[in-house]
Amino acid sequence: MNSTMKPVNVGLLGIGTVGGGTFAVLARNREEITRRAGRPIRIAAVAEVEEGRAEALAGGDVRISNDAFAVATDPEIDIVVELIGGVTVAKDLIMAAIEQGKHVVTANKALIAHHGNEIFAAAQRKGVIVAFEAAVAGGIPIIKMLREGLTANRIEWIAGIINGTTNYILSEMREKGISFEKALVEAQALGYAEADPTFDVEGIDAAHKLTIMSAIAFGIPMQFSKAYIEGISNLAAEDIAYAEELGFRVKLLGITRRAEDGIELRVHPTLIPVRRLIANVDGVTNAVLVKGDAVGHTLHYGRGAGAEPTASAVVADLVDVTRMLTSDPEHRVPHLAFQPDHVADIPILPIEAVRTAYYLRLQVFDRPGVVAEVSRILAEHGISIRAMTQKVPPEGVNTATIILLTRDIIEREMLGAIAEMEALESSAGPVTKIRVEELGN
Amino acid sequence: MNSTMKPVNVGLLGIGTVGGGTFAVLARNREEITRRAGRPIRIAAVAEVEEGRAEALAGGDVRISNDAFAVATDPEIDIVVELIGGVTVAKDLIMAAIEQGKHVVTANKALIAHHGNEIFAAAQRKGVIVAFEAAVAGGIPIIKMLREGLTANRIEWIAGIINGTTNYILSEMREKGISFEKALVEAQALGYAEADPTFDVEGIDAAHKLTIMSAIAFGIPMQFSKAYIEGISNLAAEDIAYAEELGFRVKLLGITRRAEDGIELRVHPTLIPVRRLIANVDGVTNAVLVKGDAVGHTLHYGRGAGAEPTASAVVADLVDVTRMLTSDPEHRVPHLAFQPDHVADIPILPIEAVRTAYYLRLQVFDRPGVVAEVSRILAEHGISIRAMTQKVPPEGVNTATIILLTRDIIEREMLGAIAEMEALESSAGPVTKIRVEELGN
Numbered sequence: 001m002n003s004t005m006k007p008v009n010v011g012l013l014g015i016g017t018v019g020g021g022t023f024a025v026l027a028r029n030r031e032e033i034t035r036r037a038g039r040p041i042r043i044a045a046v047a048e049v050e051e052g053r054a055e056a057l058a059g060g061d062v063r064i065s066n067d068a069f070a071v072a073t074d075p076e077i078d079i080v081v082e083l084i085g086g087v088t089v090a091k092d093l094i095m096a097a098i099e100q101g102k103h104v105v106t107a108n109k110a111l112i113a114h115h116g117n118e119i120f121a122a123a124q125r126k127g128v129i130v131a132f133e134a135a136v137a138g139g140i141p142i143i144k145m146l147r148e149g150l151t152a153n154r155i156e157w158i159a160g161i162i163n164g165t166t167n168y169i170l171s172e173m174r175e176k177g178i179s180f181e182k183a184l185v186e187a188q189a190l191g192y193a194e195a196d197p198t199f200d201v202e203g204i205d206a207a208h209k210l211t212i213m214s215a216i217a218f219g220i221p222m223q224f225s226k227a228y229i230e231g232i233s234n235l236a237a238e239d240i241a242y243a244e245e246l247g248f249r250v251k252l253l254g255i256t257r258r259a260e261d262g263i264e265l266r267v268h269p270t271l272i273p274v275r276r277l278i279a280n281v282d283g284v285t286n287a288v289l290v291k292g293d294a295v296g297h298t299l300h301y302g303r304g305a306g307a308e309p310t311a312s313a314v315v316a317d318l319v320d321v322t323r324m325l326t327s328d329p330e331h332r333v334p335h336l337a338f339q340p341d342h343v344a345d346i347p348i349l350p351i352e353a354v355r356t357a358y359y360l361r362l363q364v365f366d367r368p369g370v371v372a373e374v375s376r377i378l379a380e381h382g383i384s385i386r387a388m389t390q391k392v393p394p395e396g397v398n399t400a401t402i403i404l405l406t407r408d409i410i411e412r413e414m415l416g417a418i419a420e421m422e423a424l425e426s427s428a429g430p431v432t433k434i435r436v437e438e439l440g441n
Numbered sequence: 442m443n444s445t446m447k448p449v450n451v452g453l454l455g456i457g458t459v460g461g462g463t464f465a466v467l468a469r470n471r472e473e474i475t476r477r478a479g480r481p482i483r484i485a486a487v488a489e490v491e492e493g494r495a496e497a498l499a500g501g502d503v504r505i506s507n508d509a510f511a512v513a514t515d516p517e518i519d520i521v522v523e524l525i526g527g528v529t530v531a532k533d534l535i536m537a538a539i540e541q542g543k544h545v546v547t548a549n550k551a552l553i554a555h556h557g558n559e560i561f562a563a564a565q566r567k568g569v570i571v572a573f574e575a576a577v578a579g580g581i582p583i584i585k586m587l588r589e590g591l592t593a594n595r596i597e598w599i600a601g602i603i604n605g606t607t608n609y610i611l612s613e614m615r616e617k618g619i620s621f622e623k624a625l626v627e628a629q630a631l632g633y634a635e636a637d638p639t640f641d642v643e644g645i646d647a648a649h650k651l652t653i654m655s656a657i658a659f660g661i662p663m664q665f666s667k668a669y670i671e672g673i674s675n676l677a678a679e680d681i682a683y684a685e686e687l688g689f690r691v692k693l694l695g696i697t698r699r700a701e702d703g704i705e706l707r708v709h710p711t712l713i714p715v716r717r718l719i720a721n722v723d724g725v726t727n728a729v730l731v732k733g734d735a736v737g738h739t740l741h742y743g744r745g746a747g748a749e750p751t752a753s754a755v756v757a758d759l760v761d762v763t764r765m766l767t768s769d770p771e772h773r774v775p776h777l778a779f780q781p782d783h784v785a786d787i788p789i790l791p792i793e794a795v796r797t798a799y800y801l802r803l804q805v806f807d808r809p810g811v812v813a814e815v816s817r818i819l820a821e822h823g824i825s826i827r828a829m830t831q832k833v834p835p836e837g838v839n840t841a842t843i844i845l846l847t848r849d850i851i852e853r854e855m856l857g858a859i860a861e862m863e864a865l866e867s868s869a870g871p872v873t874k875i876r877v878e879e880l881g882n
Contacts, residue, residue: 021735025593025594025735026593028595028734029593029594029595029734029735032595032660032779033592033593034783035660035779035780035783036592036660036775036778036779036780037592038771038775038780133590139736139737139739140739141586141589141590141591144585144586144589144590145582145585145586145590148582148585148589148757148760148761149574149582149585149586149757150582150753150757151474151477151478151756151757151760151761152466152467152470152474152752152753152754152755152756152757152760153466153470153753154469154470154473219473219476219477277718277721277722277742280718280721281718292753293469293470293749294462294466294470294749294750294752294753294756295580295743295744295749295750295753296580296743296744296749296750297742297743297744298580298581298741298742298743298744299740299741299742299743300739300740300741300742301718301738301739301740301741301742302736302737302738302739302740303736303737303738303739308734308735308736308737309735309736309737311593311735312591312593312594312733312735312736313593314593315592315593315735316589316590316591316592316593319589319592319593320589320592323771323772323773323774324772326769326772327768327769327772328767328768330479330764331764331765331767331768331772332764333764334477334479337477338473338476338477339476339477339479342475342476
């Protein structure tokens with residue numbers, strides 16, 4: 001039996017939600033995981049500030065320490081699992097572990113998105129693996145999918161619902177017709193949103209994950225600082241309802257696409273046709289749609305967060321690393337999918353250079369000639385109208401709402417057109433714009 | 442540059458649809474594939490009976506031969522790609538290649554489902570890899586997903602739409618309200634069904650793929666002969682319509698589940714709730730839903746067949762094998778996901794021992810007491826009724842249609858109850874039964 005084989009010793013840095021899940025999964029499925037990995041995987045040491053909590057979770061035969069550096073550099077440890085989070089101490093710990101020739105597994109998307117290039121370069125020099133499946137959409141093995149499953153393909157684009165909090169809020173806003181603020185309070189009450197929800201609702205968390213997927217898909221370095229990021233906190237319930245009337249659903253999408261002049265890297269609320277499978281992914285679930293030139297469209301759906309879905313990714317990485325522990329680095333899957341000397345230098349496009357369709361909501365004073373003026377401005381900017389509705393205003397109201405769907409246009413032109421429409425005398429307020437993606441070809 | 446690195450030499454056996462796609466993808470994405478694999482992948486030789494066709498596809502610098510055994514055992518060839526199909530010659534070729542110490546990539550689901558155990562044992566002895574991602578749901582890297590992505594999980598069940606032909610036919614039957622026969626003719630005209638459609642419409646192709654996924658998910662040997670297989674050729678358009686009224690959609694599912702006493706392995710038409718994402722997968726697309734204990738539900742969707750989606754899987758395998766070409770076998774992912782000395786001996790359950798819910802359609806003579814008799818029989822067999830509708834018969838018709846949805850019951854009891862219902866004096870014909878799966882927990 002494999003139980004007689006030398007176990008792989010893991011040092012766990014931080015034992016919060018995901019650490020607890022990792023412990024639980026490794027213990028519960030010990031037998032099957034050993035059968036798959038060929039060797040037992042054993043958590044030998046845990047570093048945790050709250051030692052009492054760690055002891056309660058880890059049981060008797062695990063060394064517990066409040067010195068994370070001691071665990072990260074412990075000679076007995078083969079693989080260091082970093083679950084502390086943040087981009088400061090976590091980075092120092094990972095760099096220290098790499099320096100000691102240890103393999104690393106991390107769930108830290110912010111760290112990889114911000115400092116992945118530096119971390120992978122260090123790992124490359126020391127011949128160790130840094131695995132990070134858990135950093136993107138926990139329950140969906142999307143890193144493996146992109147890096148190994150779709151290697152035959154020239155990837156054209158990826159569009160993902162990669163933040164559960166915002167997807168839950170958007171689902172509630174649509175189903176109950178409630179405001180963002182109200183849905184956020186609900187999400188907080190249920191533990192789906194944090195007390196300070198900024199990272200989630202402003203799209204930063206999604207942008208971290210998108211940055212990682214983009215690098216792997218296109219063979220480019222991590223470039224989080226160049227991502228365009230727009231969250232859902234300004235989204236009005238009425239736009240969700242109007243979108244629905246037009247056959248579209250509003251999702252916070254992370255989109256990265258190979259365009260003619262560069263790579264698009266953008267997170268923003270997006271209208272997508274209701275008939276698309278991904279439009280029907282509701283609640284805290286994640287889904288990633290990938291378009292490859294050979295494979296066509298492929299969708300991957302699952303839990304994006306939570307103790308055990310994320311632990312599932314951490315442990316899958318542990319099994320992969322266990323198998324490759326003593327292998328020659330040339331046999332390994334490259335960190336960024338492409339061999340390190342072949343990472344490409346393709347620019348990330350600014351949002352003004354992105355081409356997409358738009359949903360527009362205009363508030364105008366209800367008088368003759370308004371539609372003619374709006375149509376003229378759009379035409380002058382080369383923007384085609386795909387659909388237009390003017391809503392009947394409630395009695396006694398002298399402003400009207402115009403809803404527009406446009407064809408694809410470069411954002412620069414759209415911003416120019418919007419500025420002109422807002423400057424019209426008939427304008428009764430700012431123009432609301434939400435980007436539209438067909439997610440077809 | 443990698444172009445100076447020694448290329449990996451591939452021998453292609455058969456250059457039909459998938460072989461042509463493999464050529465096209467390797468040529469078109471040569472640069473990216475090389476960047477990923479670390480070495481160029483070159484088709485050095487092709488074995489094909491129709492040499493003219495092969496020459497047209499392969500171009501000048503590829504050796505073409507009508508002797509497949511010569512290519513399979515050619516000393517210059519590193520990896521043999523078997524795309525001939527069938528379970529006779531293809532098997533001999535693969536065994537010959539393994540014997541010569543060559544790695545093998547195959548898209549041959551029938552061969553793996555029937556002879557996988559023997560082939561993997563031979564590969565194990567010779568220390569070579571037999572890769573078969575393309576054998577299941579071409580465009581979806583589901584083998585990699587199950588074997589590597591979900592290694593942390595105790596897999597509970599898999600339910601898949603894994604035959605595009607039948608899914609297309611079922612989609613057409615539902616959307617247009619047409620019969621199986623009519624939809625089949627349409628599918629044949631469009632090239633989605635073969636002239637002899639038996640393998641697809643009778644569920645055999647799906648059972649091949651299910652057998653492979655089941656072995657990998659549960660760490661058991663391939664046991665195709667124990668699969669329960671029921672196709673869609675007896676499915677009536679009216680049952681699809683009645684299911685829809687009840688909020689269900691009919692799909693041909695391959696289901697494998699870890700039950701208390703063994704493993705379920707079954708392909709049959711299945712009612713699934715319309716609100717499930719997988720119920721909305723239409724046309725020739727495939728989708729596989731996996732339930733793992735840590736990860737929860739995860740769905741993977743994509744093209745299941747076609748030249749380039751299948752080639753995408755073949756080439757992904759080629760990249761994987763290229764990376765591992767000179768590695769120690771212990772560093773490799775085991776063929777059946779679990780280490781070969783740890784394959785389990787869990788029995789496959791006969792269909793009579795499977796527990797599931799049912800949709801029943803009864804034709805009865807329209808007279809008092811019928812519903813009471815039917816209800817009594819079901820109760821005596823411990824079968825709970827979840828929903829029941831009696832349809833108003835058209836004028837002048839003296840038989841009535843009763844539609845029933847039951848709760849879970851062991852199939853043995855259901856068969857007993859159906860026999861009794863059919864023996865009733867009020868029975869006007871055989872009872873139609875379709876299994877129902879919630880695909881929830």
